[in-house]
Amino acid sequence: MIAIYPGSFDPVTLGHLDIIERGVILFEKVIVAVLCNPNKQPLFTAEKRVEQIRHCTQHLAKVEVDSFTGLTVDYAKLHKARVLLRGLRVLSDFEKELQMAHTNKTLSKEVETVFLATNKEYSFLSSSTVKEIAQFGGAISHLVPENVARDIRIHYS
Template identity: 70%
Template sequence: MIAIYPGSFDPITLGHLDIIKRGGNLFDRVIVAVLRNPNKNPLFTMEERMLQIQEATAHLDNVEVDTFTGLTVTYAHLKQAKVLIRGLRAVSDFELELQMAHTNKTLANDIETVFLSTSNEYSFLSSSVVREIARFGGAIDHLVTPEVAIALRQKFQDFKAS
């Protein structure tokens, strides 16, 4: 069975990777689908984010990385996926995620949403938290892969230089 793990992944964190690995243990194939969201102004380009995810998941044989625009359920149908994977960090995530799952069910009754709770060690972690810490020069090596940490430091160094 094919599952889609959609998100902006700006940047991908160890929490995301935890969900990807665990999803890979549950499903035959997991497509990490990076959403092109015109309402967001990402720190990293689409190409940079996709490369970061590809590097971070290269050791996972049943994981692929792709990008999409539009409705997640439309993309899921295109990829013949039957499941959407969503990570839950805290109760605060649940309300929005449940609303999204119900909405998706009204759009595509044949696609299920599976919630995976993040491991305790990553329950506080989000891309926005990582960006904020990196922006002010804080330690991020325990939150992202080494490649992403380097890219974040470079990105914020470039901002300071300009």
């Protein structure tokens, strides 16, 4: 079974990688799908985020990285995926993600959402937090892969 792990991944964090690494244990293939959201101003282009994630996941044979626009369920159908993989950090994530899962179900009855609880060491971690710390010169190498930390340092220098 193929799972889609959608998100903006701006930037990809160690929490995201935790979900990806655990996802490949559960599914035949995990497609990490970088969402190009026209309503957001990302730190990195979609192409750069795809490149960063490919670098971080090159040791995982069952991972594919791609980008997309539009509805996630349409992307899932296009790739014959039956599962959307989502990570949960805190209770407020669950409320938002459950609402999205229900909405996606109204759009496609064939696509299920599977939630993985993030390991507790990453429960506080978000891409927004990483960007805010980096913007003020704080250490981020314990929060993101080294290649991503380097790109963020370059961006804010």
